[in-house]
Amino acid sequence: MEDTERQVKEALLKLPLLKSEIAKVIVGQEQAINQLLVAFLAGGHALLEGVPGLAKTLLVKTLSEATFLDFRRIQFTPDLMPSDIIGTEVLEEDHASGKRFFKFNKGPLFSNIVLADEINRTPPKTQAALLEAMQEYAVSYAGNTYPLPKPFFILATQNPIEQGGTYPLPEAQLDRFLLLIKMGYPEEAHEIQILTQTTGEKRPPVASVLKGEEIQALQDACRKVFIGEQLVSWVARMVRATRPDTSSLAVVKEQVRWGAGPRAGQALIVCAKAHALLEGRFAVSEADIKAVAPAVLRHRVLLSFRAEAEGFTTDKLVQELIQSISI
Structure with missing residues (x-):
């Protein structure tokens, strides 16, 4: 017990260092880095969305470099098959006995961090894999179940502006992503820093900070963070308020399908x-819930066609919920 507590305390001290190592390469995306680390500590998967050129892929790759974890990148294309991700059985022969047998060759999914790059460019059959x-x-393959390594994260990227040759993710799969992280354009000062940093001879070195067992210890500690009944009730009421058939909010009835x-x-x-653990606290505050609410809810609420036409977004809806529903 004491060893576990010591390991958690030591890992917590490394979190600021982990953030600073990632920030060496990823400039001007502090919120995206924080949200990615929230998904990491919570043990969930994240979907990164942004226009091309915002370093979505580089962010995931840098995160893998800053940890002692196996990393594989899968470039999703229209011709990608489920077996290209999961793996497949091949017929092999035992040279000693001459007997033939099927052996399962694991695909790139069997890694700690899997980057599903441009996930919406592959057909639904492969997405469903x-x-x-x-x-x-x-x-599961051919009646057998193969456990994935721990910790295990799928971090996917998609571009919001491409239409031709893309397949929107179904709601069932979107809901599997703990967070939908939106990456925006950097500020001018950050963009100048990016241009200077990326057009020179050297790339800032990234040091590996956290080990797999430390990440798992932090995930276990995350579940033990205290949250009061009042905040749990507030979360329940906010989520229930997003449903048009039971919500008392006019904006939900008008804008949400x-x-x-x-x-x-x-x-x-x-x-x-x-989020609380990332800031070194072991109790959830109202601010923690407000900080993660947009990334948690933006892909779990389906807006009406009218809302989309009027430019109303789920982020605006989340702010309405926070302001309208008191703790």
């Missing part, structure tokens, strides 16, 4: 706990 892995942390399910409330609480 990730569902079991994301939920069960295991892969489909509200968030119970998994959204679970995600809100565990992400708020991770």
